[in-house]
Amino acid sequence: xxxAQGFEILVDxxxxxxxxxxxLGAALHAAGIRTWRTTRFGGRPRxxxxxxxxxxxxxxxxxxxxxxxxxxxxxxxxxxxxTS
Ligand code: FES
Numbered sequence: 001x002x003x004a005q006g007f008e009i010l011v012d013x014x015x016x017x018x019x020x021x022x023x024l025g026a027a028l029h030a031a032g033i034r035t036w037r038t039t040r041f042g043g044r045p046r047x048x049x050x051x052x053x054x055x056x057x058x059x060x061x062x063x064x065x066x067x068x069x070x071x072x073x074x075x076x077x078x079x080x081x082x083t084s
Contacts, residue, residue, distance in 0.1 A: 009079040011036075018075045025051065025058050025070035028081075036060055036070070036083035 004020040011033065018027040025048045028036060035045035037059060049057040051071045058070040061082045 007077040009075050009077070009081060011081045012083055016081075018077075022075055023071055024060060024062065024068075024073050024075045024079070024081060027075050028070065036081075038084065 006017055006019050008015045009018055009024070009027065010016070011028065011031075016027055016031045016033070019030075022030075028034075029048060033047070035047040037046050038044060039046060046057045046059075048071055049055045051058075053069055053072045056069065059067045060070040060073070061084070062068050062073060062079055064080075
């Protein structure tokens with residue numbers, strides 16, 4: 001245990017707890033959120049797949065910046081995530 005304080009981010013306006021150093025993908029997964037976008041064709045749900053920055057399935061919008069990889073993007077206090 002690091003002793004560092006956890007914090008919250010907002011996901012579509014809903015508070016989600018985050019441990020210091022967690023990626024957005026890890027925080028969403030820990031909160032039970034498994035998908036946060038859909039494919040352009042077919043509307044299939046997508047979230048974490050490879051978890052290492054290769055597949056781009058986990059693209060997410062953070063603080064208005066689209067197409068960030070949730071598996072590589074560290075969460076910060078006050079981050080506002082929007083799903084599609
Ligand atoms: S889960 Fe594959 S790039 Fe993020």
